[in-house]
Amino acid sequence: MALFPESRRALEQSADDVPVWTEGYDVAAARATAREAALGEPREDVAEVVDLDADGVPVRLYRPAGARPGVMVHAHGGGFVFHDVEVHDPACRRLANRTGLAVVSVDYRRPPEHPFPAAPDDLSTVVGWLDRAADEHGLAGPAYVHGDSAGANLALVAALRHPGRFAAAVLIYPFLDPEGGFPSYAATGNGFDPREAAWYWEQYAGGPDDLVHPDLAPLRSTRLGTLPPTLVVTAEHDPLVDEAEELARRLAEEGVEVVSARYQGQLHGFWRHPSEFPAAEVALRQVAGFLAVHGG
DSSP: OOOOHHHHHHHHHHTTOOOTTSTTOOHHHHHHHHHHHHHTSOOOOOSEEEEEEETTEEEEEEEOTTOOSSEEEEEOOSTTTSOOTTTTHHHHHHHHHHHOSEEEEEOOOOTTTSOTTHHHHHHHHHHHHHHHHTTTTTOOSOEEEEEETHHHHHHHHHHHHSTTSOSEEEEESOOOOTTOOSGGGGOOSSSOOHHHHHHHHHHHOSSGGGGGOTTTSGGGOSOGGGOOSEEEEEEEEOTTHHHHHHHHHHHHHTTOOEEEEEEEEEETTGGGOTTTOHHHHHHHHHHHHHHHHTTO
8 A cells, every 4th residue: 555645745855864774874863853843833731741750760750631540651752762751752642642641751771871771670660660550659559561663662661571560562563673674674765775674773782692682682582472452553664564564463473462553544653643643542532442342
Protein backbone atom coordinates (compact mmCIF):
# COMPACT_ATOMS: atom_id res chain seq x y z
CA MET A 1 0.00 0.00 0.00
CA ALA A 2 1.23 3.49 -0.81
CA LEU A 3 2.00 6.23 1.67
CA PHE A 4 -1.07 8.12 2.81
CA PRO A 5 -1.14 11.84 1.90
CA GLU A 6 -0.27 12.96 5.41
CA SER A 7 2.82 10.76 5.32
CA ARG A 8 3.89 12.18 1.97
CA ARG A 9 3.50 15.71 3.35
CA ALA A 10 5.61 14.85 6.40
CA LEU A 11 8.38 13.48 4.18
CA GLU A 12 8.33 16.60 2.03
CA GLN A 13 8.60 18.83 5.09
CA SER A 14 11.59 16.91 6.47
CA ALA A 15 13.43 16.43 3.16
CA ASP A 16 16.00 19.12 3.92
CA ASP A 17 16.78 18.05 7.49
CA VAL A 18 20.47 17.47 8.19
CA PRO A 19 21.05 13.71 8.69
CA VAL A 20 22.21 12.72 12.17
CA TRP A 21 25.15 10.77 10.72
CA THR A 22 26.61 13.97 9.20
CA GLU A 23 30.07 14.68 10.58
CA GLY A 24 29.87 17.27 13.34
CA TYR A 25 26.13 16.88 13.83
CA ASP A 26 25.03 19.16 16.67
CA VAL A 27 23.12 16.98 19.13
CA ALA A 28 22.52 19.81 21.61
CA ALA A 29 21.05 22.07 18.92
CA ALA A 30 18.78 19.28 17.66
CA ARG A 31 17.53 18.65 21.19
CA ALA A 32 16.81 22.35 21.65
CA THR A 33 14.94 22.51 18.34
CA ALA A 34 12.75 19.56 19.32
CA ARG A 35 11.91 21.18 22.66
CA GLU A 36 11.05 24.46 20.97
CA ALA A 37 8.78 22.68 18.49
CA ALA A 38 7.04 20.79 21.29
CA LEU A 39 6.38 24.01 23.19
CA GLY A 40 4.41 25.24 20.20
CA GLU A 41 2.12 22.19 20.10
CA PRO A 42 -1.39 22.22 21.59
CA ARG A 43 -1.49 20.88 25.14
CA GLU A 44 -4.56 19.41 26.72
CA ASP A 45 -5.42 20.36 30.28
CA VAL A 46 -4.72 17.63 32.84
CA ALA A 47 -5.97 17.87 36.43
CA GLU A 48 -2.47 17.57 37.89
CA VAL A 49 0.96 17.88 36.30
CA VAL A 50 3.94 17.87 38.64
CA ASP A 51 7.67 17.19 38.37
CA LEU A 52 9.03 14.72 40.93
CA ASP A 53 12.32 13.12 41.94
CA ALA A 54 12.07 9.32 41.69
CA ASP A 55 15.10 8.34 43.75
CA GLY A 56 17.33 10.57 41.65
CA VAL A 57 15.57 10.14 38.30
CA PRO A 58 13.47 13.13 37.19
CA VAL A 59 9.90 12.19 36.28
CA ARG A 60 6.77 14.13 35.39
CA LEU A 61 3.48 12.92 36.82
CA TYR A 62 0.21 13.49 34.95
CA ARG A 63 -2.98 12.74 36.84
CA PRO A 64 -6.28 13.15 34.97
CA ALA A 65 -9.51 14.11 36.67
CA GLY A 66 -11.16 11.04 38.16
CA ALA A 67 -8.04 8.94 37.63
CA ARG A 68 -8.43 5.18 37.98
CA PRO A 69 -6.21 3.32 40.45
CA GLY A 70 -2.79 2.53 39.06
CA VAL A 71 -0.11 4.16 36.96
CA MET A 72 1.43 4.01 33.50
CA VAL A 73 5.21 4.39 33.23
CA HIS A 74 6.11 6.10 29.93
CA ALA A 75 9.52 6.03 28.24
CA HIS A 76 9.87 8.56 25.45
CA GLY A 77 11.29 7.83 22.02
CA GLY A 78 13.97 9.75 20.17
CA GLY A 79 16.61 7.20 19.23
CA PHE A 80 17.77 7.12 22.88
CA VAL A 81 19.64 10.37 22.10
CA PHE A 82 16.87 12.91 21.61
CA HIS A 83 13.63 14.08 23.24
CA ASP A 84 12.76 14.36 26.90
CA VAL A 85 9.73 14.82 29.15
CA GLU A 86 9.13 18.29 27.71
CA VAL A 87 9.04 17.07 24.10
CA HIS A 88 6.63 14.31 25.09
CA ASP A 89 4.52 16.49 27.34
CA PRO A 90 1.65 16.89 24.81
CA ALA A 91 1.59 13.13 24.15
CA CYS A 92 1.62 12.24 27.85
CA ARG A 93 -1.25 14.62 28.52
CA ARG A 94 -3.27 12.83 25.86
CA LEU A 95 -2.24 9.44 27.29
CA ALA A 96 -3.45 10.41 30.74
CA ASN A 97 -6.73 11.86 29.50
CA ARG A 98 -7.60 8.98 27.14
CA THR A 99 -6.63 6.14 29.46
CA GLY A 100 -7.86 7.72 32.69
CA LEU A 101 -4.59 6.64 34.31
CA ALA A 102 -1.86 8.59 36.02
CA VAL A 103 1.18 8.69 33.74
CA VAL A 104 4.76 8.90 34.98
CA SER A 105 7.02 10.13 32.17
CA VAL A 106 10.66 9.18 32.82
CA ASP A 107 13.42 11.68 31.99
CA TYR A 108 16.06 8.97 31.64
CA ARG A 109 19.71 9.70 30.96
CA ARG A 110 20.62 9.83 27.28
CA PRO A 111 23.67 9.00 25.20
CA PRO A 112 26.21 9.95 24.08
CA GLU A 113 26.76 11.55 27.50
CA HIS A 114 25.30 8.52 29.29
CA PRO A 115 25.51 5.33 27.20
CA PHE A 116 23.91 1.96 27.96
CA PRO A 117 22.93 0.82 30.56
CA ALA A 118 22.12 4.26 32.01
CA ALA A 119 18.65 4.50 30.44
CA PRO A 120 17.32 1.04 31.41
CA ASP A 121 18.87 1.47 34.84
CA ASP A 122 16.88 4.70 35.25
CA LEU A 123 13.68 2.87 34.31
CA SER A 124 14.49 0.23 36.93
CA THR A 125 15.07 2.96 39.51
CA VAL A 126 11.63 4.38 38.76
CA VAL A 127 10.07 0.92 39.16
CA GLY A 128 11.74 0.61 42.56
CA TRP A 129 10.54 4.09 43.51
CA LEU A 130 6.98 3.13 42.63
CA ASP A 131 7.27 0.01 44.76
CA ARG A 132 8.20 2.23 47.70
CA ALA A 133 6.34 5.48 47.09
CA ALA A 134 3.17 4.61 45.13
CA ASP A 135 0.89 5.09 48.14
CA GLU A 136 2.53 8.40 49.02
CA HIS A 137 1.76 9.79 45.55
CA GLY A 138 -1.65 8.19 45.08
CA LEU A 139 -0.36 5.71 42.50
CA ALA A 140 -1.32 2.43 44.14
CA GLY A 141 -2.91 -0.17 41.89
CA PRO A 142 -1.93 -1.95 38.69
CA ALA A 143 1.12 -0.65 36.86
CA TYR A 144 1.58 -0.53 33.09
CA VAL A 145 4.56 0.32 30.93
CA HIS A 146 4.45 2.23 27.64
CA GLY A 147 6.99 3.56 25.18
CA ASP A 148 7.47 4.56 21.57
CA SER A 149 10.43 3.70 19.32
CA ALA A 150 13.57 3.71 21.50
CA GLY A 151 11.26 4.26 24.46
CA ALA A 152 9.44 1.06 23.54
CA ASN A 153 12.78 -0.73 23.71
CA LEU A 154 13.22 0.64 27.23
CA ALA A 155 9.65 -0.22 28.20
CA LEU A 156 10.15 -3.78 26.98
CA VAL A 157 13.42 -4.12 28.87
CA ALA A 158 11.78 -2.75 32.03
CA ALA A 159 9.09 -5.43 31.76
CA LEU A 160 11.73 -8.11 31.19
CA ARG A 161 13.82 -6.91 34.13
CA HIS A 162 10.81 -6.84 36.44
CA PRO A 163 8.68 -9.88 35.59
CA GLY A 164 5.23 -9.79 37.13
CA ARG A 165 5.46 -6.08 37.97
CA PHE A 166 3.35 -4.77 35.08
CA ALA A 167 -0.24 -5.69 34.25
CA ALA A 168 0.33 -4.90 30.56
CA ALA A 169 2.87 -3.38 28.18
CA VAL A 170 2.32 -1.12 25.17
CA LEU A 171 5.08 -0.88 22.57
CA ILE A 172 4.66 1.70 19.80
CA TYR A 173 6.89 0.80 16.80
CA PRO A 174 9.67 -0.55 19.06
CA PHE A 175 13.33 -0.13 18.11
CA LEU A 176 14.85 -3.54 18.84
CA ASP A 177 17.51 -4.78 16.43
CA PRO A 178 21.00 -3.20 16.47
CA GLU A 179 21.92 -5.23 13.40
CA GLY A 180 19.17 -3.70 11.26
CA GLY A 181 18.87 -7.08 9.63
CA PHE A 182 15.17 -7.36 8.85
CA PRO A 183 13.90 -6.93 5.26
CA SER A 184 11.95 -3.75 6.02
CA TYR A 185 15.26 -1.92 6.39
CA ALA A 186 15.71 -2.29 2.63
CA ALA A 187 12.57 -0.23 1.94
CA THR A 188 13.04 3.25 0.48
CA GLY A 189 11.09 6.47 0.60
CA ASN A 190 10.01 6.17 4.23
CA GLY A 191 12.11 8.97 5.68
CA PHE A 192 14.14 6.70 7.99
CA ASP A 193 17.53 5.92 6.52
CA PRO A 194 19.26 2.76 7.85
CA ARG A 195 22.29 4.96 8.53
CA GLU A 196 20.17 6.90 11.01
CA ALA A 197 19.27 3.74 12.92
CA ALA A 198 22.93 2.63 12.94
CA TRP A 199 23.97 6.03 14.31
CA TYR A 200 21.48 5.75 17.19
CA TRP A 201 22.79 2.32 18.17
CA GLU A 202 26.36 3.59 17.95
CA GLN A 203 25.56 6.41 20.37
CA TYR A 204 23.64 4.16 22.74
CA ALA A 205 26.06 1.25 23.06
CA GLY A 206 28.98 1.69 25.41
CA GLY A 207 30.98 -0.84 23.40
CA PRO A 208 30.64 -3.74 20.95
CA ASP A 209 29.61 -6.22 23.64
CA ASP A 210 26.60 -4.07 24.52
CA LEU A 211 25.14 -4.56 21.05
CA VAL A 212 24.41 -8.20 21.85
CA HIS A 213 23.27 -7.67 25.43
CA PRO A 214 19.56 -8.56 25.84
CA ASP A 215 18.97 -5.39 27.86
CA LEU A 216 19.97 -3.43 24.75
CA ALA A 217 18.84 -5.88 22.06
CA PRO A 218 15.76 -7.46 23.70
CA LEU A 219 14.99 -9.76 20.77
CA ARG A 220 17.93 -11.74 22.16
CA SER A 221 16.25 -12.17 25.53
CA THR A 222 15.48 -15.68 26.76
CA ARG A 223 12.78 -14.25 29.05
CA LEU A 224 10.20 -13.05 26.52
CA GLY A 225 7.72 -15.55 27.92
CA THR A 226 7.66 -13.63 31.22
CA LEU A 227 6.00 -10.59 29.66
CA PRO A 228 2.51 -9.42 30.59
CA PRO A 229 -0.20 -8.94 27.95
CA THR A 230 1.41 -6.77 25.28
CA LEU A 231 0.16 -4.47 22.54
CA VAL A 232 2.56 -3.90 19.63
CA VAL A 233 1.68 -1.04 17.27
CA THR A 234 3.56 -0.65 13.98
CA ALA A 235 3.55 1.66 10.96
CA GLU A 236 3.48 0.13 7.49
CA HIS A 237 6.20 2.41 6.06
CA ASP A 238 8.71 2.04 8.88
CA PRO A 239 12.02 0.16 8.72
CA LEU A 240 11.21 -1.13 12.21
CA VAL A 241 7.97 -2.85 11.19
CA ASP A 242 9.53 -6.27 10.66
CA GLU A 243 11.46 -6.40 13.93
CA ALA A 244 8.42 -5.24 15.90
CA GLU A 245 6.17 -7.83 14.27
CA GLU A 246 8.81 -10.50 14.83
CA LEU A 247 8.66 -9.64 18.51
CA ALA A 248 4.88 -10.06 18.45
CA ARG A 249 5.25 -13.44 16.73
CA ARG A 250 7.76 -14.64 19.31
CA LEU A 251 5.56 -13.48 22.18
CA ALA A 252 2.62 -15.39 20.76
CA GLU A 253 4.78 -18.52 20.44
CA GLU A 254 5.89 -18.07 24.06
CA GLY A 255 2.27 -18.01 25.20
CA VAL A 256 2.13 -14.29 25.96
CA GLU A 257 -1.19 -12.62 25.25
CA VAL A 258 -0.25 -10.25 22.43
CA VAL A 259 -2.10 -7.97 20.03
CA SER A 260 -0.24 -6.62 17.00
CA ALA A 261 -1.70 -3.80 14.90
CA ARG A 262 -0.11 -2.40 11.75
CA TYR A 263 -1.31 1.08 10.69
CA GLN A 264 -1.43 1.25 6.91
CA GLY A 265 0.07 4.19 5.04
CA GLN A 266 1.83 5.52 8.14
CA LEU A 267 5.42 6.49 8.92
CA HIS A 268 7.60 5.99 11.94
CA GLY A 269 6.71 8.72 14.41
CA PHE A 270 3.04 9.12 13.44
CA TRP A 271 1.72 8.29 16.92
CA ARG A 272 3.00 11.51 18.49
CA HIS A 273 1.47 13.93 15.98
CA PRO A 274 -2.34 13.75 15.89
CA SER A 275 -2.65 17.15 14.20
CA GLU A 276 -0.77 15.74 11.21
CA PHE A 277 -1.72 12.05 11.27
CA PRO A 278 -5.40 11.18 11.83
CA ALA A 279 -4.36 7.63 12.72
CA ALA A 280 -2.56 8.91 15.82
CA GLU A 281 -5.75 9.54 17.78
CA VAL A 282 -7.13 6.15 16.73
CA ALA A 283 -3.92 4.45 17.90
CA LEU A 284 -4.11 6.30 21.21
CA ARG A 285 -7.67 5.13 21.75
CA GLN A 286 -6.59 1.59 20.87
CA VAL A 287 -4.01 1.85 23.64
CA ALA A 288 -6.71 3.03 26.04
CA GLY A 289 -8.97 0.17 25.03
CA PHE A 290 -6.23 -2.41 25.42
CA LEU A 291 -5.42 -1.18 28.90
CA ALA A 292 -9.11 -1.11 29.84
CA VAL A 293 -9.29 -4.80 28.95
CA HIS A 294 -6.37 -5.42 31.30
CA GLY A 295 -7.65 -3.47 34.25
CA GLY A 296 -6.53 0.05 33.38
